[in-house]
Amino acid sequence: MTPALRLVSLKKHFAAGRAGFFHRDPRLVHAVDGISLEVAHGEILALVGESGCGKSTLALTLLGLEKPTSGEIHFEGTDVTHLRGAALKDMHRRIQMVFQDPYESLNPMMTVEEAVAEPLEVHSLLKNSAARRTRVIQALEDAGLKPADSFLDRLPHQLSGGQRQRVVIAAALVLEPTILLADEPVSMLDVSIRAEILNLLAEIRARRSITILFITHDFGTIAHFADRIAVMYLGRIVEIGATEEVLRDPQHPYTQALLSAVPVPNPRLRQKRLILQGETPNPIDLPSGCRFHPRCPVAEDRCRLTDPPAVPLSATHSAACLLVED
Amino acid sequence: MTSPLLDVRDLSVDFHLPGRPPGHAVSRVGFTLQPGEAMGLVGESGCGKTTLSLALLRLLPPQGRIVSGSVKFNGRELLALSEPEMANVRWKDISMIFQGAMNALNPVASIGAQISEAVRRHYSFMTPVEARTRTAELLDMVGIGAARAGQYPHQYSGGMRQRAMIAMALACSPQIVIADEPTTALDVMIQAQILDLLDRLRRELGLAVIFVTHDLGVVAELCDKVLVMYAGVTAEYAGVDEIYNQPRHPYTQELLKAFPDLSRPRAALNSIPGYPPRIDALPPGCRFAPRCPAVFDRCHIDQPALHALTPEHLAACHLVESES
Amino acid sequence: MTDQPTLITGRAFWRGFRRNRIAVAGLAMLLIALAAAVFAPAVAPYDPYAPVAITVESIYQRPGPAHWLGTDDAGKDVLSNFIFGARVSLTVGIFASFISVVIGGLIGISAGYFGGRLERWLMRFTDFMLVIPDLPLIVVIVAITRPSLTNIILVIGLLGWTTTARLVRSQTLSIKERKFVLRARSIGAGHLHILRRHIFPLVLPLLVVNSVLIISLAILNESTLSFLGLSDPTRISWGQMLNYAFERGAMSSRAWWVLVTPGFGIVWLVLGFTLLGHGLEQVLNPRTEWHHLTDHPRMVSLPAPLNPQP
Ligand SMILES: Nc1ncnc2c1ncn2[C@@H]1O[C@H](COP(=O)(O)OP(=O)(O)OP(=O)(O)O)[C@@H](O)[C@H]1O
Ligand SMILES: Nc1ncnc2c1ncn2[C@@H]1O[C@H](COP(=O)(O)OP(=O)(O)OP(=O)(O)O)[C@@H](O)[C@H]1O
Ligand code: SF4
Ligand SMILES: [Mg+2]
Numbered sequence: 006m007t008p009a010l011r012l013v014s015l016k017k018h019f020a021a022g023r024a025g026f027f028h029r030d031p032r033l034v035h036a037v038d039g040i041s042l043e044v045a046h047g048e049i050l051a052l053v054g055e056s057g058c059g060k061s062t063l064a065l066t067l068l069g070l071e072k073p074t075s076g077e078i079h080f081e082g083t084d085v086t087h088l089r090g091a092a093l094k095d096m097h098r099r100i101q102m103v104f105q106d107p108y109e110s111l112n113p114m115m116t117v118e119e120a121v122a123e124p125l126e127v128h129s130l131l132k133n134s135a136a137r138r139t140r141v142i143q144a145l146e147d148a149g150l151k152p153a154d155s156f157l158d159r160l161p162h163q164l165s166g167g168q169r170q171r172v173v174i175a176a177a178l179v180l181e182p183t184i185l186l187a188d189e190p191v192s193m194l195d196v197s198i199r200a201e202i203l204n205l206l207a208e209i210r211a212r213r214s215i216t217i218l219f220i221t222h223d224f225g226t227i228a229h230f231a232d233r234i235a236v237m238y239l240g241r242i243v244e245i246g247a248t249e250e251v252l253r254d255p256q257h258p259y260t261q262a263l264l265s266a267v268p269v270p271n272p273r274l275r276q277k278r279l280i281l282q283g284e285t286p287n288p289i290d291l292p293s294g295c296r297f298h299p300r301c302p303v304a305e306d307r308c309r310l311t312d313p314p315a316v317p318l319s320a321t322h323s324a325a326c327l328l329v330e331d
Numbered sequence: 332m333t334s335p336l337l338d339v340r341d342l343s344v345d346f347h348l349p350g351r352p353p354g355h356a357v358s359r360v361g362f363t364l365q366p367g368e369a370m371g372l373v374g375e376s377g378c379g380k381t382t383l384s385l386a387l388l389r390l391l392p393p394q395g396r397i398v399s400g401s402v403k404f405n406g407r408e409l410l411a412l413s414e415p416e417m418a419n420v421r422w423k424d425i426s427m428i429f430q431g432a433m434n435a436l437n438p439v440a441s442i443g444a445q446i447s448e449a450v451r452r453h454y455s456f457m458t459p460v461e462a463r464t465r466t467a468e469l470l471d472m473v474g475i476g477a478a479r480a481g482q483y484p485h486q487y488s489g490g491m492r493q494r495a496m497i498a499m500a501l502a503c504s505p506q507i508v509i510a511d512e513p514t515t516a517l518d519v520m521i522q523a524q525i526l527d528l529l530d531r532l533r534r535e536l537g538l539a540v541i542f543v544t545h546d547l548g549v550v551a552e553l554c555d556k557v558l559v560m561y562a563g564v565t566a567e568y569a570g571v572d573e574i575y576n577q578p579r580h581p582y583t584q585e586l587l588k589a590f591p592d593l594s595r596p597r598a599a600l601n602s603i604p605g606y607p608p609r610i611d612a613l614p615p616g617c618r619f620a621p622r623c624p625a626v627f628d629r630c631h632i633d634q635p636a637l638h639a640l641t642p643e644h645l646a647a648c649h650l651v652e653s654e655s
Numbered sequence: 656m657t658d659q660p661t662l663i664t665g666r667a668f669w670r671g672f673r674r675n676r677i678a679v680a681g682l683a684m685l686l687i688a689l690a691a692a693v694f695a696p697a698v699a700p701y702d703p704y705a706p707v708a709i710t711v712e713s714i715y716q717r718p719g720p721a722h723w724l725g726t727d728d729a730g731k732d733v734l735s736n737f738i739f740g741a742r743v744s745l746t747v748g749i750f751a752s753f754i755s756v757v758i759g760g761l762i763g764i765s766a767g768y769f770g771g772r773l774e775r776w777l778m779r780f781t782d783f784m785l786v787i788p789d790l791p792l793i794v795v796i797v798a799i800t801r802p803s804l805t806n807i808i809l810v811i812g813l814l815g816w817t818t819t820a821r822l823v824r825s826q827t828l829s830i831k832e833r834k835f836v837l838r839a840r841s842i843g844a845g846h847l848h849i850l851r852r853h854i855f856p857l858v859l860p861l862l863v864v865n866s867v868l869i870i871s872l873a874i875l876n877e878s879t880l881s882f883l884g885l886s887d888p889t890r891i892s893w894g895q896m897l898n899y900a901f902e903r904g905a906m907s908s909r910a911w912w913v914l915v916t917p918g919f920g921i922v923w924l925v926l927g928f929t930l931l932g933h934g935l936e937q938v939l940n941p942r943t944e945w946h947h948l949t950d951h952p953r954m955v956s957l958p959a960p961l962n963p964q965p
């Protein structure tokens with residue numbers, strides 16, 4: 006079966022700094038730097054990594070809002086890397102995105118109905134207002150806002166954070182997309198609402214077999230509902246595998262560090278944390294060899310020289326670390 | 332037991348907004364804090380965590396009023412101090428890392444200058460040179476390094492700005508630091524770094540710390556005891572192990588079930604339906620009754636009192652009272 | 656959290672507006688002026704455009720029962736001239752400000768939204784217009800063309816858009832960066848849709864406030880022009896009344912009423928529009944709530960509660 010999404014060494018580089026008139030800064034920000042990935046239909050893939058590792062850039066590139074520097078994006082078997090105009094717009098119907106901040110991702114002047122109907126309006130679907138309203142109500146109910154008609158006329162400031170995020174999800178569902186990109190959809194929400202939205206996404210996947218790409222920096226949020234986890238570091242995927250495998254047996258030192266940084270809500274399980282010092286180095290001057298070596302607690306001399314390839318550990322698990330190879 | 336460093340009893344704070352009934356943001360909350368102890372203050376958004384912290388410093392938005400209670404620091408009643416005396420307590424005895432303040436640094440002054448200014452405002456006897464030395468010391472202490480004192484906020488990452496805020500809070504060597512959501516909006520690795528820093532400072536300087544957060548993981552990681560607040564009242568107050576392993580209040584139990592736990596990856600996440608009540612329209616009985624899964628008749632009528640299961644484990648729930 | 660302008664709508668707006676004394680005072684002043692202007696023929700005791708026979712007694716008559724505000728150098732009733740004069744000030748103010756705001760809004764929104772080279776050129780042009788002094792230029796242009804009401808409106812309107820353009824541009828820049836615009840782009844929305852549904856509605860409050868404030872500028876400009884003798888000779892305006900008063904010896908005749916009356920009218924309107932504008936600004940842009948307290952001006956330290964309970 007063709008995968009829902011296939012990326013072939015996708016890269017997105019930005020020019021560093023403002024290009025001046027006389028001296029154009031020739032350096033590049035390697036935000037996404039060679040990502041190859043397949044996502045099956047109906048799968049939930051979690052993309053985990055620290056701030057600045059290129060998760061959002063990857064999402065925006067998939068949406069066609071950033072033009073990839075090189076590489077290919079295949080969507081249900083067709084190459085959509087260079088689509089423009091009407092074809093690009095048509096593709097937008099099938100990939101939808103939910104953003105991090107529910108307080109910012111709704112226009113404060115638009116009612117719930119207008120916000121959810123906006124994708125229909127943009128794509129000139131269901132011009133008949135009664136049909137459009139039925140679809141909007143359907144989407145709101147799918148997103149768990151019941152009774153939907155009591156929400157239609159509300160403005161964002163009359164909704165709670167969780168309700169707003171549900172409206173955003175409803176607006177993403179109204180076009181019946183095949184892929185949902187969720188960029189930290191719960192990190193701004195309160196604990197109790199967080200669970201509500203995560204459960205909703207899991208339920209939507211089960212009901213509609215939608216493919217979900219879930220972006221986060223927190224293992225805790227995705228551990229219980231992602232099928233696979235891909236760990237990103239400086240624009241690359243350093244480890245990818247089925248959720249259980251990655252959680253039980255993380256192979257890449259970076260994955261191990263990320264996992265140990267997640268606080269566990271049980272004081273009896275307090276342990277010595279493996280805390281990486283510093284932050285993700287800036288993606289302009291990439292370290293030589295393995296790009297993780299300056300922060301890696303177990304780095305050896307050869308890590309400075311060789312850029313490790315992804316090593317398959319099982320049919321579903323691979324990691325890019327020289328130590329894993331042995 | 333020696334007398335505690337901080338002893339808070341029956342503290343209540345109301346907000347008065349024009350044309351609205353008074354909002355009871357904090358009602359009769361009490362706790363104690365020993366030197367070097369870390370207490371977690373947890374609860375959903377809007378349940379009064381920040382308000383309680385601010386009230387301890389007698390620093391509230393203009394609509395807020397402390398209506399009753401007592402706050403004793405080293406045996407001294409802070410609520411009876413005159414304003415100049417209180418100003419001396421702030422920062423020098425108790426200081427606070429304000430919620431979101433790391434995003435409110437002055438963008439046009441260097442970090443070092445902002446910290447020196449804070450130092451000199453409280454230690455007016457210091458010369459600018461002495462203040463700079465102190466600033467360098469503080470920056471080293473929080474792991475930024477004095478060399479970066481001359482940089483501006485936009486040259487700092489989120490994690491470094493939060494470190495700078497911690498340095499500022501430590502400027503006058505306080506005995507208690509209140510950290511209001513110090514790691515919200517930071518990524519996990521930076522969060523781990525900041526928590527590690529606060530924990531180190533606590534051990535090295537003997538600081539007592541109040542962690543205000545809605546992240547139960549952070550609290551489990553660092554705190555000795557926990558005060559769970561709901562809609563302005565204490566729901567449960569106990570040692571960290573009791574809270575996580577024998578929670579008695581239904582709210583604590585629900586909150587824990589809603590929090591993703593890496594040690595139990597396949598456990599279903601529970602969400603607590605509904606929202607906390609408005610503070611100006613509180614339900615007559617237990618404030619948690621409208622959302623409580625264990626609710627029974629009496630809950631809608633009587634407010635449950637804080638019941639001591641053991642001297643160190645308090646919970647305000649009729650169920651707990653009738654069981655024991 | 657950033658200091659984004661917060662927005663309010665509908666009912667909340669009216670509630671805020673009614674509570675805002677400045678805005679209500681401004682609106683009341685303007686409604687009075689507007690009523691006088693609209694119903695001028697009914698309100699004014701005399702018809703200022705009707706010819707009167709001039710006698711020595713009829714000029715510069717002191718205020719009295721026949722002429723409440725006296726008469727001018729042509730023996731005409733000052734009160735009636737005053738009431739009819741409001742029509743010119745209001746017409747010029749409203750129409751000129753409309754032109755300015757439309758131009759400024761278009762330039763500001765396009766520069767802010769599209770950015771790049773277009774923005775650089777538009778803003779360079781705006782800065783150029785901003786540095787040339789308005790009033791002398793207006794005077795020169797009106798003097799060269801014929802000083803008719805339409806010309807005056809056009810000239811004042813076409814020169815008065817620069818501040819609007821700058822304000823609107825920076826507002827557009829900040830709205831453009833907000834997540835809901837990115838979300839609209841992600842569903843495939845084009846520029847037209849984003850401008851129409853997202854940018855414009857959020858710039859609108861700023862435009863409204865700005866147009867109200869610009870009206871008072873336009874009124875002042877018009878009065879200055881007329882005072883300098885560059886008025887439409889077929890219409891009575893306050894500036895023109897002042898001009899005649901100065902040129903035709905009102906000072907030497909000590910006819911203070913001829914000077915004070917139009918001056919009062921100008922101040923009244925300018926004050927009314929300014930109050931309304933600033934009031935609207937406060938209503939539409941309430942300061943965001945407190946988020947942090949590092950020396951926040953709105954944080955107060957509490958006095959000791961009266962009787963702390965032990
Ligand atoms: N338009 C741009 N121009 C230049 N650099 C950019 C641009 N967008 C992103 N970057 C840089 O690319 C890198 C990756 O950014 P990105 O936003 O994708 O990270 P992220 O993983 O989503 O981080 P976060 O968790 O903070 O959202 C960062 O170093 C960022 O500064
Ligand atoms: N200035 C104010 N005027 C009126 N009510 C206020 C004011 N500040 C806070 N409140 C109310 O007091 C209650 C407690 O607010 P507080 O900020 O203490 O909550 P919190 O627990 O810190 O929440 P969060 O996790 O969102 O920071 C809330 O219901 C809030 O709406
Ligand atoms: S008192 Fe009743 S409603 Fe309140 S928490 Fe206990 S059981 Fe639930
Ligand atoms: Mg991101």
Ligand SMILES: [Mg+2]
Nearest residue numbers: 380381382430
């Ligand atoms: Mg708070």
